[in-house]
Amino acid sequence: MGSFFSGIMLGLSLIVAIGAQNVWVLSQCMSGANRLVIALVCIFCDALLIIVGVFSANEIKLLMPSLIPWLTYAGVGVLLYIAFGSAMRAIRGNSGLKLQKSKAKNWQLTALAAFAICLLNPHVYLDTVVLLGSLGALQPSPALFAVGACVASLFWFGSLAAFAPKLKVLLSSPTRWRIFDSLMAIILIFMALQLWTMA
Template sequence: MHSPLLAGLGLGLSLIVAIGAQNAFVLRQGLRREHVLWVVAICALSDAVLIGLGVWGLGSIIESAAVLLTVVRIGGAAFLLWYGVRSAIRAARPGVLNADESGARLPVRSAILTVLALTWLNPHVYLDTVVLLGSISATYGDGRWLFAAGAVLGSLLWFTALGYGSRLLRPLFAKPVAWRILDAVIALVMFALAASLLIGL
């Protein structure tokens, strides 16, 4: 039987690498070199908490809480729409974007609140970490916490690589048009995720 640690690492990475609201924000902050440690730490710690709750057995409770999931879906969709609109405005108005990129930094408090909202208001996070990973971990019996450790390690590795590795792309973003394209893509991702949440109601 393969190692629960490696299984958790592989599955954790496969779930987290997909393009999403959280990853888009980490990428943007990494490119801007703003509060990267805070953003990466909050993402990784949040995943660790959620994975731990899933292995502990919270997944079955969440699956039965239909009303709670509906509330979270609506709140998450509203936040994603708001963030998408902000990204679309930055993409459409170079003047605002250039001022933003030339010096105005996102306050650390705003960065922390944004990444917390993108993480904890996203129902997909609960379905992936608490429900799915929690359910699969149960198949490993006594090795379920090793499975969880692997998934947590995968999350930490991914967010660290995305947050700090994205600076290697900075030469590509030396031109304002690259930032406009990035913000346009982020806006589309946010709108698509918000729509998927509302359609699933």
């Protein structure tokens, strides 16, 4: 079960780390724009890319073993880069979430926008296919790792859809975002060290 919990921990640390995609998702969900549709699209895209990443990386490992260490080092670099960004936001304390009221949209347009945000963002591929894929290939059970990472996505986006109104109040505070970013930086550095030791 260690692979499963590693998948959950790393999946959550990457999903929750705030980038362009998640800022959009958070702002849309908290302003009430078809929250369930956005959550389902994000969960589907994450699960698809995680599964492709983990199992394609495993095949690459069998065919080209020399490539996996380089993917692993790239993953360490990505983790440290995201951790640095989170730490800098925590130090500056100027990253409170700013929301605007969302006009009512039909769910099809919302779904298309969510697919575009999920699939046209290069960081999504770095996080899911490259980083989670390379780490998952190193696990004793890549399948359990992939399931854990998918569960993390389900938990995160499901929570956003369910608790968006309360999160809107909670996360609008720059002070709370500083705490949030600090925790993300610590988790990401820890996972980068773990990944480095497995290379």
